[in-house]
Amino acid sequence: MIEVIPAIDIIGGRCVRLTEGDFRSIKIYDASPIDMAKRFEDTGLRRLHIVDLDGAKVGHPANLTVLELIASSTGLTVDFGGGIKTDDDLAAVFDAGASMASIGSVAARSPEVLERWLADHGGKRILLGADARDGRVAIDGWQTETELEIISFLRGWFDKGVKQAFVTDISKDGGLAGPGFELYESIISELPELRLIASGGVSKMEDIERLDAAGCSGVIVGKAIYEGRIELKELSKYAG
Secondary structure, eight states, rough: OOEEEEEEEEEEEEEEEEEEEEEEEEEEEEHHHHHHHHHHHHOOOEEEEEEEHHHHTTTOOOHHHHHHHHHHHOOEEEESSSSOOOOHHHHHHTTTTTTTEEOOOHHOHHHHHHHHHHHHHOOOTEEEEEEEETEEEEETTTTTTEEHHHHHHHHHHHHHHHHHEEEEEEETTTSSSOOOHHHHHHHHHHTSSSSSEEOOOOOOEEEEHHHHHHHSEEEEHHHHHHSSSOGGGGGGGGGG
């Protein structure tokens, strides 16, 4: 069964959501990140995906205090990403309580650094984040587009020890119009052994069920929860 992974995106210590990665489209929600994390845990969910949008923008983690509070007040398995560029950044994220570090831009810009991190920490603690727009990888919090083709990019890192990756179809993210099913199906067809986590566009339970049927190992759900499109009680069937 697919694993449902709720998302908390953070700017200024608050829960927010963007549409298609555009910082001008920010929507702030009333619930605090810590309260939301506890609600997810109370539902029976076991994973949490935290995106430090401040960190992604400035180039180093900026909301580690929030991570520490969530890690210390819940039993959730947390992956944390946003601005992790250096060995010190990675150490700080792990020290603050993250079980996994989500790495995106470094994989494209400084592959030798990620190769060293994989050697030091193993594929279970590194979660590759591959954000795609029109089949190409985008980095820097989706602000910079590259010429890297998404499936080739994933294949290269799988061969180097990456075991799991979440792929965000940026054109779908925050739009509540459905995930990029064709993208995920093509990745699974080419890389069936990669633990693929879908991200972006989930708007209803049927989307999760279709991703499960397609073979995704996980799905990140954010805006649909905050907007009330999916009730937490509906996700209890996916509790670990």
